[in-house]
Amino acid sequence: xxxxxxxxxxxxxxxxxxxxxxxxxxxxxxxxxxxxxxxxxxxxxxxxxxxxxxxxxxxxxxxxxxxxxxxxxxxxxxxxxxxxxxxxxxxxxxxxxxxxxxxxxxxxxxxxxxxxxxxxxxxxxxxxxxxxxxxxxxxxxxxxxxxxxxxxxxxxxxxxxxxxxxxxxxxxxxxxxxxxxxxxxxxxxxxxxxxxxxxxxxxxxxxxxxxxxxxxxxxxxxxxxxxxxxxxxxxxxxxxxxxxxxxxxxxxxxxxxxxxxxxxxxxxxxxxxxxxxxxxxxxxxxxxxxxxxxxxxxxxxxxxxxxxxxxxxxxxxxxxxxxx
Amino acid sequence: xxxxxxxxxxxxxxxxxxxxxxxxxxxxxxxxxxxxxxxxxxxxxxxxxxxxxxxxxxxxxxxxxxxxxxxxxxxxxxxxxxxxxxxxxxxxxxxxxxxxxxxxxxxxxxxxxxxxxxxxxxxxxxxxxxxxxxxxxxxxxxxxxxxxxxxxxxxxxxxxxxxxxxxxxxxxxxxxxxxxxxxxxxxxxxxxxxxxxxxxxxxxxxxxxxxxxxxxxxxxxxxxxxxxxxxxxxxxxxxxxxxxxxxxxxxxxxxxxxxxxxxxxxxxxxxxxxxxxxxxxxxxxxxxxxxxxxxxxxxxxxxxxxxxxxxxxxxxxxxxxxxxxxx
Numbered sequence: 039x040x041x042x043x044x045x046x047x048x049x050x051x052x053x054x055x056x057x058x059x060x061x062x063x064x065x066x067x068x069x070x071x072x073x074x075x076x077x078x079x080x081x082x083x084x085x086x087x088x089x090x091x092x093x094x095x096x097x098x099x100x101x102x103x104x105x106x107x108x109x110x111x112x113x114x115x116x117x118x119x120x121x122x123x124x125x126x127x128x129x130x131x132x133x134x135x136x137x138x139x140x141x142x143x144x145x146x147x148x149x150x151x152x153x154x155x156x157x158x159x160x161x162x163x164x165x166x167x168x169x170x171x172x173x174x175x176x177x178x179x180x181x182x183x184x185x186x187x188x189x190x191x192x193x194x195x196x197x198x199x200x201x202x203x204x205x206x207x208x209x210x211x212x213x214x215x216x217x218x219x220x221x222x223x224x225x226x227x228x229x230x231x232x233x234x235x236x237x238x239x240x241x242x243x244x245x246x247x248x249x250x251x252x253x254x255x256x257x258x259x260x261x262x263x264x265x266x267x268x269x270x271x272x273x274x275x276x277x278x279x280x281x282x283x284x285x286x287x288x289x290x291x292x293x294x295x296x297x298x299x300x301x302x303x304x305x306x307x308x309x310x311x312x313x314x315x316x317x318x319x320x321x322x323x324x325x326x327x328x329x330x331x332x333x334x335x336x337x338x339x340x341x342x343x344x345x346x347x348x349x350x351x352x353x354x355x356x357x358x359x360x361x362x
Numbered sequence: 363x364x365x366x367x368x369x370x371x372x373x374x375x376x377x378x379x380x381x382x383x384x385x386x387x388x389x390x391x392x393x394x395x396x397x398x399x400x401x402x403x404x405x406x407x408x409x410x411x412x413x414x415x416x417x418x419x420x421x422x423x424x425x426x427x428x429x430x431x432x433x434x435x436x437x438x439x440x441x442x443x444x445x446x447x448x449x450x451x452x453x454x455x456x457x458x459x460x461x462x463x464x465x466x467x468x469x470x471x472x473x474x475x476x477x478x479x480x481x482x483x484x485x486x487x488x489x490x491x492x493x494x495x496x497x498x499x500x501x502x503x504x505x506x507x508x509x510x511x512x513x514x515x516x517x518x519x520x521x522x523x524x525x526x527x528x529x530x531x532x533x534x535x536x537x538x539x540x541x542x543x544x545x546x547x548x549x550x551x552x553x554x555x556x557x558x559x560x561x562x563x564x565x566x567x568x569x570x571x572x573x574x575x576x577x578x579x580x581x582x583x584x585x586x587x588x589x590x591x592x593x594x595x596x597x598x599x600x601x602x603x604x605x606x607x608x609x610x611x612x613x614x615x616x617x618x619x620x621x622x623x624x625x626x627x628x629x630x631x632x633x634x635x636x637x638x639x640x641x642x643x644x645x646x647x648x649x650x651x652x653x654x655x656x657x658x659x660x661x662x663x664x665x666x667x668x669x670x671x672x673x674x675x676x677x678x679x680x681x682x683x684x685x686x687x688x689x
Contacts, residue, residue, distance in 0.1 A: 084548040183633075198411060227410030227575060232619040232633050254549060257578075257621040261628055281625045298553040300578045302605060302620055308582060310554030314518055 045072030046248050047096070047134075047216055052109030054088070054095045057102065064106070065091040067272035070347075073216070076246040078238065080259030080280065082295070083269035086315050089252045090139055092269075093220045095251075097136055098126060113216070132162050135209040139220040144205055145193040151204050152189040155211055155212040162212065178207050187294050199230035206234065211239060217241075217252045223258060235262050238253060256295055260284055265353075268292050271326040274347055276353035285360050288356045290331045325359065364437065365396040366536060366569065367455075372431035374417055388651065391419040391593035392431070397537065397569050399436070404563050404570040406580035406601065409590035412615075415573045418590070422571060423457055424448075435661065453483050456530035460542035462522035466514040472525055473510040476500075495532060502566075503528040503558055520551040531566055541573040545645060556582045577605065578620055584657075586680070589613050593656040595674075598627045599681035609683040610662045633672045634661045654686065662687060 052069050055062035065088040071080045082221055083089045094100045096111055098118060111118040113134065118126060130136075138144050146154055155175055155316055157167050166174070176186060182203045193201055202222065219238065223231040239262045241247045251263055259266050260280060267277040268289065276289040287293045297309045313330040316322050328340040339359050347357040374390040391414070397403050409415045420426050421433060424440060433440045435451050443451060459465050466475055468489065479485070486492040499508060503524045509517060517525075523543055530538045540559065544552040560583040562568045574580055580601070587605065588598040589612075593645050597610040608614045613634050636659045654660070657667040666686050675688045 078539065084550060119506050163630070183636075225411075228577075228616050228619040228621075229410070229633065229635060231621070232629065235621070236629070238633055251493065255621070257623040260623045260625045261621040263625075284623065294550055298550045299623055300553070300556070300582045301622060301624075302578045302581050302617070308553040310552065310557070312554070346447035 044112065046075050047073040047250075048110075048112040049092075049096065050110045050112070052111065053097060053107040054091050054100060054104055056104045057317060062107075063318045064272050064321060065318060066095060067318075067321075069272070069274050071267055071270070071274070071277065073248050073250060075248055076242055077265065078242055078249045078251055078263045078264035080256075080266045081252045081269060082251060082256050082259055082266060082314065084252065084254055084269075086318075088268045089269050089273040090220055091216045092273065093136065093250065093252050094138075097130055097134060097216060120211070122278045122286045126230075128162070131158060131209075132164075132212050133214050134216045134218065135212070135214045137205055137209050137217065137219040137222050139224070145201060145208075147193050150192055151196075151207075152192055155208060158208060158211060164212070174211060175207060178210055181240055181257070182206060183233050196322065199233075200357045201206055202226055202230065203234065203237075206237065206314065210247075212246065213245060216248045216250070218252070221254070222251070223253070223255075229260070238262060257299060268295070271321060272318055274357065275353075276354075276356050276358075277326065277347070282354050288350060288354070288361060289327075289358050290333050290360075291327050294332075325357075364399045365434070366399045366436055368396040368434040368437075369394050369418075369422070370432045370434065372418075372421060372428045372433060374414075374421060374426065375429045378562075388593050390414045390421065390428075391651065393418060393590075393595055394431075395588055395595070395598065397571070400567045402563050402567045403586065404559075404572055404584045406577070406584035406587045406622045407571060407573045407590065408575065408577055408580065408587060410575060412592070414593040415464075415575075415590050416541055419541045419571060419573050423455060423539055424451070439473075449483075453479075453533055454536045456533070456535040456538050458523060458526045458530070458538060458540040458543045460545055462519045462526070462546065463514070465526055468514050468523055470514075470530040471510070472512055472517070475525065476510075476529060476532060479529060479600070483531060483533055499532045502531060504554070518551075520548050520555060523547065523555050524558065527555075527562065530568065531562060533578045535568065536572065537569045539571045539573070543572075543577070544579060545576065547573070552579065553582075559583055567609060569632075577617065581605070589616075594655055595683075595684060596656065597685075599678070603678060603681045608679075609677055609681075609688060610656075610685050611662050612656050613683075635659055635663070654684075 042248060050070050052066055054066040069092060081089050095106060108118060108252050110268045156337055157172055159171060175189060185201050188196060188200060188204060223234050235258060238249055242249055253259060266280045266283050268275050270291050276292045287296050294311045300308050311330055316326055324343055325339040325345050328334040334340040345359045347355050348362060350356050350361050372390060372393045376387045376389055378387060397405060403493045407415045407418060421428055440451060477492055480492045486495055500507060505521060505524055514522060532576060544555050547555060556579060559570060563570060563583060572580055572584060584601045586599060587601045589596050591612055596611045597604055605617060608617045654667040654668060654672045657663040664686060672684045672686050673689055674682055674684045676682050677688060
């Protein structure tokens with residue numbers, strides 16, 4: 039499968055495995071997607087589906103025992119998986135920045151926030167005066183609704199929500215083209231969550247920043263994303279326009295995800311999913327979701343052949359035998 | 363109406379720091395609420411981190427003692443109970459915590475974990491009777507018998523929470539304090555745990571104190587809701603009433619900020635909430651006590667909000683709010 043549309047970032051058939059004593063864990067197993075300028079792509083999946091591994095692999099930030107077993111990552115004509123480390127370092131933070139998971143602990147505990155910002159800027163060999171750095175920071179802080187005293191605070195003096203937003207400040211300070219946000223709102227209260235999501239939306243609208251929003255919470259994807267990609271066990275199961283997929287989810291897994299979340303003010307039965315995600319050392323044959331799928335029958339094609347991700351209509355891809 | 367559990371002006375102040383620089387943190391500030399007797403009820407105790415909701419849970423479980431105020435179980439002060447009454451209280455009030463990986467003894471098989479309380483509280487007369495009770499309960503919570511021979515590391519987080527819930531059923535507890543029981547569980551499994559809790563509430567007569575930061579999960583099972591902010595109750599009452607018509611400015615903002623899984627109903631305007639005065643230093647907390655704790659962030663704050671503690675006002679039957687706007 040290839041996505042024809044031109045994009046800022048294009049990932050093709052990416053495979054990231056983890057070495058074990060037995061078979062490798064196929065955490066990301068042939069994932070392709072692209073993202074346009076100014077677009078927010080939500081990548082959704084439950085724990086262990088490979089979404090964080092995917093985020094790190096795009097910037098080649100994975101460490102052994104993980105390794106890239108194939109695929110390509112194109113960013114503005116450059117293949118990020120082939121270029122040398124020095125070149126890639128120039129792209130990191132300046133053009134693509136990553137907000138890692140457990141961002142609350144990602145700040146340096148013995149440095150004031152201001153010095154952490156300054157470090158990023160000097161590391162990228164950009165000549166900004168102290169005044170310029172302050173001005174730039176304050177502009178973003180206003181958008182993040184952060185009070186100005188945080189620049190002179192150590193991370194431990196800030197609340198969790200503030201730390202999380204301080205990290206967003208760092209990620210956006212050089213105005214990158216693409217920001218990969220890995221669970222940027224986990225472990226914050228709903229008010230801070232909303233501030234963060236509104237900030238991401240604002241940056242995209244005002245500066246055309248593309249954002250990959252990785253989360254387990256499909257409700258926040260519905261709130262800000264343009265497109266959504268649903269991952270399960272290292273594979274993409276469904277991808278498309280957010281309105282289309284929320285209106286008419288096609289893949290049985292996506293359907294279950296939608297049914298399993300309680301919605302305030304809507305009285306309905308919430309239905310869960312039984313069983314466990316597969317062991318990715320020995321993934322099930324055929325469709326990886328088939329052991330938990332309510333439509334899968336014992337002898338049918340679901341157990342024999344892996345479904346291909348294909349278009350069912352414009353901007354809507356599904357990997358399921360029901361639609362082929 | 364009588365209550366099984368009643369908290370009367372409970373305050374918990376933690377003292378931190380050394381001899382010279384003693385700091386005090388008011389985790390729970392003058393909190394009162396009750397759970398009615400004879401009518402299994404689920405109360406959702408909601409608030410952001412630091413609001414004191416977990417401390418309330420720990421107080422109810424008897425892990426910590428209140429600084430002032432009293433907690434009654436069936437009209438008896440839990441700190442004036444006789445040994446035997448206290449033992450019964452510990453049996454009646456059970457807990458389920460956030461992290462299922464830490465709540466089960468890793469060296470115990472599931473069967474042993476379930477056997478222990480039966481022995482301790484002398485509920486079953488023989489091993490065969492125990493086994494029968496366990497197998498019935500396991501089925502009731504939707505687990506298979508094979509699980510009894512497994513160790514905690516061999517089972518999933520959702521199954522662990524089910525086991526902890528089944529233990530409460532097994533010893534015939536009356537109240538379960540469930541502190542964020544589903545926040546570490548994947549969305550698709552979450553629903554089944556919430557449904558199980560609802561089922562236990564409706565069919566087995568257990569009451570729940572469901573402590574969470576996530577109001578939408580509470581929607582499935584809660585009859586009433588208590589919203590806390592910096593240790594105080596800001597709004598409480600029937601879940602339906604509070605959620606459909608929130609009155610406190612803080613509660614209005616949080617209800618409005620819950621993301622809906624519907625791209626057609628996105629947030630329309632930017633959030634109307636100022637940043638607090640920055641951090642929660644214990645010094646501030648003592649100061650906050652003399653005024654509305656939310657006034658520095660409130661868009662509708664009046665002068666009086668800075669001067670006095672807001673009164674608790676009954677807006678409607680079964681709907682109370684602590685705010686000067688309604689005084």
